[in-house]
Amino acid sequence: MSNVRYTDGIRIDLATGETVACDSEDVTGDVNALSHAHGDHLYRATPGSLVCSELTAALANHRRGEDAVPLERTDHPAIRQVDAGHVAGSRATYVDESEVPRTSADRTQSGDGETVFCYTGDCSTRDRDYLTGFDPEPADVLIIETTYGKPEYVFPEQQELERRIVDWLDEEYDSPVLLFGYSLGRAQKLQRLVARSERDRLFVTKAVAGVNGVIGEHLGIDFGAERYRRETELGAGDALVLPSRTSKLAFVDDIVEETGAIKAGFSGWATNDSFRYRGGYDETFVLSDHCDFSELCDVVRAVDPEQVYTNHGFDEAFADHLATNMGYEARPLKRNQSSLSDF
Incomplete structure (x- = not known):
């Protein structure tokens, strides 16, 4: 049986x-x-x-x-x-x-x-x-x-949600933005959304870059992102995609203090207001896998x-x-x- x-x-x-x-x-x-x-x-x-x-x-x-x-x-x-x-x-x-x-x-x-x-x-x-x-x-x-x-x-319709994210990226052009999502999954979606915006430069951390490389090799995708390093200077028009788990780490706080960057979190849990406070985000979007x-x-x-x-x-x-x-x-x-x- x-x-x-x-x-x-x-x-x-x-x-x-x-x-x-x-x-x-x-x-x-x-x-x-x-x-x-x-x-x-x-x-x-x-x-x-x-x-x-x-x-x-x-x-x-x-x-x-x-x-x-x-x-x-x-x-x-x-x-x-x-x-x-x-x-x-x-x-x-x-x-x-x-x-x-x-x-x-x-x-x-x-x-x-x-x-x-x-x-x-x-x-x-x-x-x-x-x-x-x-x-x-x-x-x-x-x-x-x-x-x-x-x-x-219940989440927004996908095209509507993506349009809202791209519009927000353009509206906040005068500040660098820090975008948080899982290294495998939302991090790649966020990079593709940044590519549709008017943002000048796109950076990713080492963890995200590694996953990008594997996916890019198998699917023939170029995410168009540069590797973020300690010496990288973020400015207006820049976007940095980071793993979700890093949202409240000290080095992120340092970036925000030095550049005035805006932190945005992306998850189905963003349906609840508590998600914004748990991650210390300035903005959240209900983007889920x-x-x-x-x-x-x-x-x-x-x-x-x-x-x-x-x-x-x-x-x-x-x-x-x-x-x-x-x-x-x-x-x-x-x-x-x-x-x-x-x-």
Whole structure:
């Protein structure tokens, strides 16, 4: 009998007795899949081979550093990955039990084994610049991320949002701007938006530049950014893109004090005013690499599964919404649950 568990990553126990582990830290499944190269999804142990995109493998190797044993990507007949629309290289994983190699005895003992699972990983259905949004396909079981799984998290239309950001960049031309976003993901989107503005010069930190290099090599993109260094003098018309985690560090405070730079934060959490104060930002925009609440609902409708498992963020709230308002069998995945009674 098939089963879905949340222990070391999301684990799909197939009717054959094999386990597919998605985004496992220790890579301990019989088959292992990786959705993307963000740190909270990456392996901790030496991975050997993983089912993932070529770009995710390259980004993972870059982020784990030269001293780590390189990840080697592989394929598996039961696994198909499609664009997840989250960040460059991200993939949603479809596992089809009917394609798992097995003997006739296996089929007799476990039944037909025709269940199709969809694990979204982090996802976004929006097309954004060089990213193709997640286009969900039907499956029997859906394991969906629910980062923004509450009704208050509905984001502006993408083109409108991007236009507002570019207009703001032009309106604040007389000051340098510091733009904060994840090194892999929003940092690249911000650079592309700066390129559409009237800003004169674009700089990025070492961490962002490294990710730019990997993405640029695989997708043929030139982000047009210079590397920011200590001796760099920022002036009016300049933009500097930095990792989100640096927004309240001392060197950022020094830049603001020396140049009068304006700090802007970009995230789905900018829906709440508290995001501005937590990051010490002067301006915020609701720019996200995830589905908003409405888009999560649309994903579920498109997949139309018999069973939904929610994971991360507002998992309980979204599962309750699916069950109460949309008529789906839905449960939040709890870490290390051993039976349905543990939900």
